[in-house]
Amino acid sequence: MERSSSTLLNSVLFFGIAVLYLPILVLIAFSFNASPLVNVWGGFSTAWYGQLLHNRQLLEAALLSLEVAVAASSGAVVLGTLAATALVRFARFPGRLLLTGMVNAPLVMPEIITGITQLLLFVSMVQLLGWPHRGFTTIVISHVTFCTAYVTITVQARLASADRSLEEAAMDLGASPTRAFLEITLPIIAPAIISSWLLCFTLSLDDLVISSFVAGPGASTLPMVIYSKVKLGVSPDINALASLIVCVVGACIVSAGYLMGRSDRRRALETQLAGR
């Protein structure tokens, strides 16, 4: 009974993983297809990748997306780390429940609602204050909003499990709380901060719905350009572009996971050594 049930469990697990990966693998395989017909294999070719380099529209959109992603994940990392510090370190303060709610809600809020509400805010702000004009700025602000949520959750978990006695020892030895935080706690949570930066980078690079609402008529991010092409059907140059993005994003995620894992292992080792 025990053995047969675990065989069944493992087969469901591997079926699930296969379902998750098969489409991506097929997509990557067909991006090297020499034939322009998407369903016939015509031999190996990297021609579609070469073609991407000559597509100005795609290159401009990619550049905008990269700039937005860097700006948004950097902003989100600062705000998210502050929010996580506040939530973990300060047991009660006015607005704590509000902050908890606002940090968690973007994770489940349908993007289409966030997108339209933020656009209406930006439009009203322009009427009242003359700022911010739709484009780079508004896309970054929107991306910071949902990315902050992910940073807060990741850093919060790490901060909650961090050993406070080191920081207290530093303060006993005369360090100011700020200095103790910057020199002791910040290095401990640094892997969580770096990996959440990488995760935000990928989330921002991927966002279609919110960007479409807040970008305005002038600016197009990479997903917006891809979406308009994908609407027309499957095509080999989009396969090539998609494979490239999937690989870049995959590399970011794997390094984020590696960073978190490595610091976990090192911490476990240090605690073991300290215990002896």
Place this chain on the structure above:
Amino acid sequence: MRTTWRPGRWLIILPPLLFLLVFFLIPFAFAFKISFAETAPRVPPFTDVISFTRDHHLHLAVSLGNYRYLLTDEVYGVAYLYSLRTAFFSTLICLALGYPMAYAIARAPKSAQGLLLLVIMLPFWTSFLLRVYALEGIIRDNGFLNALLLRLGLITHPLHIMRTSVAVYLGIIYSYLPFMVLPLFATLEKLDRTLLEAAADLGSTPTRAFLDITVPLSIPGVIAGSMLVFIPAVGEFVIPSLLGGPNNLMIGRVLWDEFFGNHDWPVASAVAIAFLLLLVGPIAVYQYYNVRQLES
């Protein structure tokens, strides 16, 4: 010592609090206001709801027309119901598939767990739009699935999956499955194994122990995972738009068309507000279990 920190505290609390307040919460107030406006041929394309007359009197021009329109034009009712039904059944299927997956990872040796989680996480973070596009490559009429089934002789004519409800279901399950597995794993991993051993010692069969101990203790994970799938799935736009047909009108798609197609911002705002009211319950449930889990 901590009391000496108080003034500095606000330097930490205020930036994220104010930012999220202004750019996440307050936008809902604007959407609420504009849902009572009317379209107008100007920039931005709606009338003022709140304005001041020349002698500094507050003037309110509230129109309930948009909400009346939502109630009378049956497209909206149909789309809401279709979205809820699709999200509900997709969530159930994700649960049926995700629970055994999470359980298998939780029972795997510790050394393999990290890798398995990464394997589940990877698609979770990888471009949503591109994954939906990749799925189209599998399920379209001349795609991978039909080619495989034809080759195996299981079917004689290609299956028409694209532009049907089935494609929308497949898209949601494929895209949101990791959202279900991760919170389930988090609760199943914390499960106290000694409870199961105690049950076995007392003569309980593994199935009985599973139903009486594992399932009740994993309820918070089931709820968190279900909400993480259900809530975004109700508002899904990319999947019905790329994989669904003209009949698969989900509310996200209706809102998008109202906004980008008809340029009717007030009606789009009203759709968003009505939709949000529908989601307040599920979001509150999610927040409740989430906060409880963080505190434990």
